[in-house]
Amino acid sequence: MSTAQTAAASPAASKTAVSPLEIFVTFLIIGATSFGGGVVAYLRDALVAKKKWFDDVEFLEMTSISNTLPGLNATNMAILAGDRLAGWLGATGAMLGMCLPAFIFMTAAGMIYSESHARPLASAALRGVAAAAVGLIAATWFKIGKKSLRGFYDAVFVMAAILGINYFKWGVPITLLAVGAVAIFTYRPHKAPEQPAQEQEDWINSLH
Amino acid sequence: MDQLPALARVFAYLSLLTIGGGMAAFPEMKVLIVDVHRWLTAEQLTHVYSTGQMSPGPNMMMVAEVGYLVSGVLGALVAAVAFFVPTGILTFAVGRIWERLANWPWRDSIQKGLGPVAIGLAVAGLITFGKTAITGWLTLLVGVITFVLVVRTKINPVFFILGGAVIGLFALRQ
Numbered sequence: 001m002s003t004a005q006t007a008a009a010s011p012a013a014s015k016t017a018v019s020p021l022e023i024f025v026t027f028l029i030i031g032a033t034s035f036g037g038g039v040v041a042y043l044r045d046a047l048v049a050k051k052k053w054f055d056d057v058e059f060l061e062m063t064s065i066s067n068t069l070p071g072l073n074a075t076n077m078a079i080l081a082g083d084r085l086a087g088w089l090g091a092t093g094a095m096l097g098m099c100l101p102a103f104i105f106m107t108a109a110g111m112i113y114s115e116s117h118a119r120p121l122a123s124a125a126l127r128g129v130a131a132a133a134v135g136l137i138a139a140t141w142f143k144i145g146k147k148s149l150r151g152f153y154d155a156v157f158v159m160a161a162i163l164g165i166n167y168f169k170w171g172v173p174i175t176l177l178a179v180g181a182v183a184i185f186t187y188r189p190h191k192a193p194e195q196p197a198q199e200q201e202d203w204i205n206s207l208h
Numbered sequence: 209m210d211q212l213p214a215l216a217r218v219f220a221y222l223s224l225l226t227i228g229g230g231m232a233a234f235p236e237m238k239v240l241i242v243d244v245h246r247w248l249t250a251e252q253l254t255h256v257y258s259t260g261q262m263s264p265g266p267n268m269m270m271v272a273e274v275g276y277l278v279s280g281v282l283g284a285l286v287a288a289v290a291f292f293v294p295t296g297i298l299t300f301a302v303g304r305i306w307e308r309l310a311n312w313p314w315r316d317s318i319q320k321g322l323g324p325v326a327i328g329l330a331v332a333g334l335i336t337f338g339k340t341a342i343t344g345w346l347t348l349l350v351g352v353i354t355f356v357l358v359v360r361t362k363i364n365p366v367f368f369i370l371g372g373a374v375i376g377l378f379a380l381r382q
Contacts (some may be wrong), residue, residue, distance in 0.1 A: 108338025128376020161328025
């Protein structure tokens with residue numbers, strides 16, 4: 001391992017190097033078995049519990065990077081984990097392993113769906129699947145919201161994004177940029193983080 | 209074949225909107241795929257998106273099925289590469305500088321600010337999706353039961369998805 005690599009290494013990368021092939025195979029298994037959404041839970045099980053490549057703190061850090069960036073959690077996590085384990089080759093192997101089974105599954109689904117004689121039955125089944133998917137996706141976001149939303153401003157930003165898309169028809173890019181910018185500015189860094197909160201508390205107390 | 213550049217453009221663009229997950233991009237995906245390019249009808253797009261929920265791995269690999277339906281296997285490959293590679297490179301780059309960003313005060317602001325926006329965009333996407341997916345009392349019932357069971361139990365959601373498929377097969381033929 002070169003010194004440059006060691007210097008830039010996170011705690012995980014300083015462990016014994018993992019071969020890109022092993023990373024590929026591990027993610028291929030996750031990519032082929034993680035049914036029902038929630039890939040992050042499968043990833044934690046494989047990477048933290050079984051392989052012990054990361055501890056929970058590192059895993060949580062990668063999850064928070066994944067959530068902040070565009071792209072799916074499944075693939076963002078694969079890239080971050082693969083890179084920490086074996087550099088860009090590891091990231092590529094993890095990404096390919098994660099995506100390959102789904103790619104084959106979805107291409108095959110397209111072949112079945114485009115068979116005209118299969119379409120009435122497939123459409124009927126998929127109407128039921130779509131209805132269940134609404135419940136599943138709503139439940140997933142309900143759980144995330146319950147865990148992560150705090151306070152009045154968060155509620156305002158959630159509502160603003162919903163209204164921007166579904167009522168004002170601003171479109172996703174404008175809504176994302178506009179509401180995102182206001183939200184980030186609202187949570188802008190304070191020069192002295194503790195002081196304003198204390199001042200605010202004092203101010204509230206002074207009202208009583 | 210002549211649709212390949214359009215597939216690449218559309219899915220590379222959509223991938224940048226997937227803050228917090230694929231659902232955020234759904235309203236824009238519907239506009240581009242159904243209204244602008246007329247590759248699928250709204251119902252077909254809902255079907256393909258739903259198929260993605262049955263897939264292992266990243267469920268937004270449904271873009272490959274859209275690509276396949278537009279332009280065959282090559283279309284599937286172009287759509288998948290366009291959707292997953294640009295954001296992949298971005299994640300790779302940010303992952304490398306993340307620790308150096310620890311002292312950048314705006315890092316926390318971005319995380320705190322984008323959290324609720326991502327949730328709002330996902331709910332907005334779900335409303336758009338639900339308008340085509342929930343078509344009557346039976347689909348509404350399937351959705352509500354799935355919601356309650358996923359929130360309350362630890363059963364793998366893939367069983368509810370399969371249950372929905374069985375119900376659809378028997379009760380939602382047209």
